[in-house]
Structure formats: structure tokens, C-alpha cells
Amino acid sequence: YAGGWVLLQKLAAQGVQTLEDLVQLTTTGKPDARTAIAAVTQLLGRNLAYVLQMFGVTVVRVTGPLAPVFASGQAAFVAGLTEVIGAERTASIQVAASQDVSDRLLRGATRAARRAFIYPDEFARLSRISSTLQGQRLAGG
Numbered sequence: 317y318a319g320g321w322v323l324l325q326k327l328a329a330q331g332v333q334t335l336e337d338l339v340q341l342t343t344t345g346k347p348d349a350r351t352a353i354a355a356v357t358q359l360l361g362r363n364l365a366y367v368l369q370m371f372g373v374t375v376v377r378v379t380g381p382l383a384p385v386f387a388s389g390q391a392a393f394v395a396g397l398t399e400v401i402g403a404e405r406t407a408s409i410q411v412a413a414s415q416d417v418s419d420r421l422l423r424g425a426t427r428a429a430r431r432a433f434i435y436p437d438e439f440a441r442l443s444r445i446s447s448t449l450q451g452q453r454l455a456g457g
Contacts (some may be wrong), residue, residue, distance in 0.1 A: 322356055322384070323338055323352055323353065323356055324338060326352045326356075327348070327349060327352055327381075330346070330348060330438040332342075332349075334427070335381045335382065337448070338382075338447075339381065339382070339384050339385055340423060341451075342385045343384060346389060350388060350454050352384055353388055353389040353392075354389050354391075354392035356389065357386060357389030357390070357393040357396070358389075358395055358396040359391065359396060360393055360396065361392070361393040361394060361397040361398075361399075362397070362399055362400050362401075363393065364397070365375075365396065365397045365398065365399075365400035365401045366401070366428040367396070368401075368409060369401050373409060374408060374409055374410060375409070375410045376409060376410070376411045376412070377412060377413075377414040378412075378413050378414060379385045379413075379414035379416055382415055383413040383415075384413065386413045387412075387413035387434055390411060390412070390413065393411060394402055394406060395407065400410060406416020424443070
């Protein structure tokens with residue numbers, strides 16, 4: 317949401333008042349819009365780099381109404397990641413705008429973010445489960 321608001325403010329002089337206006341402006345390919353989107357997505361990449369590294373994230377999917385906007389700034393996002401965590405680690409992360417129009421990923425991401433914020437101890441415990449269970453088989457039922 318913060319990225320969307322920043323872009324709305326930066327492009328207000330071009331008549332952008334809503335996220336839908338922003339998506340429309342992005343798809344028309346106007347240079348000012350692309351420059352602003354690249355700057356914001358690069359900043360987003362830099363700011364998310366340590367979190368992605370800390371949680372061992374290998375897949376990043378941007379979904380929701382800003383997915384088309386992110387798609388045009390995806391290279392800048394990857395450049396922002398690279399600035400912080402290096403090219404080798406960045407190469408192991410698959411980044412893309414989601415084509416899922418059902419909002420399934422958006423709902424799941426929202427629930428995960430809310431749980432991480434409201435129950436940080438539980439989230440920290442859950443993030444260790446995969447390494448705890450590594451190499452073990454679940455009992456058949």
C-alpha cells in the first residue's frame with residue numbers, strides 16, 4: 317500500500333488519482349511513470365532484501381491491483397535486491413508479478429503478514445518448522 321501511495325503522489329500531476337489510473341498510465345508506457353515505478357520498486361527490493369534472505373524466500377509473487385505496475389518495475393526490484401544481498405543470492409530468488417486473478421495469493425499473503433505482526437513469537441516458531449522436519453516422513457493415516 318505504501319508503494320501505491322508514493323506512486324500516486326509522484327504522478328498526481330499527470331492525473332493519477334487512483335490505483336486504476338496508475339495501472340492505466342503504466343500500461344501506456346509513459347516515461348515519467350516508468351521512471352517513478354522503477355525508483356519505487358528498486359527501493360522496495362532494497363528494503364525487502366534482508367527479510368527475504370532471513371526467511372530463506374526463494375519465490376516472490378506480487379499480486380493484486382498493483383501486479384501490472386510491478387511487472388514494469390520488476391527489473392528495478394531485482395536490482396534493489398542485488399544491491400543488498402548480491403547477485404548470487406538474488407539469482408536464487410524467482411521474482412514475478414502473479415497472473416492469478418482469483419486473489420488467492422493476495423488473501424494468503426495478507427493472512428501471513430497479519431499473523432506475523434500480531435503473533436510474532438508463533439510466526440518465528442513456524443518459520444523453524446521446515447528445518448525441524450527436514451528429512452523426516454509424516455506418519456501415514
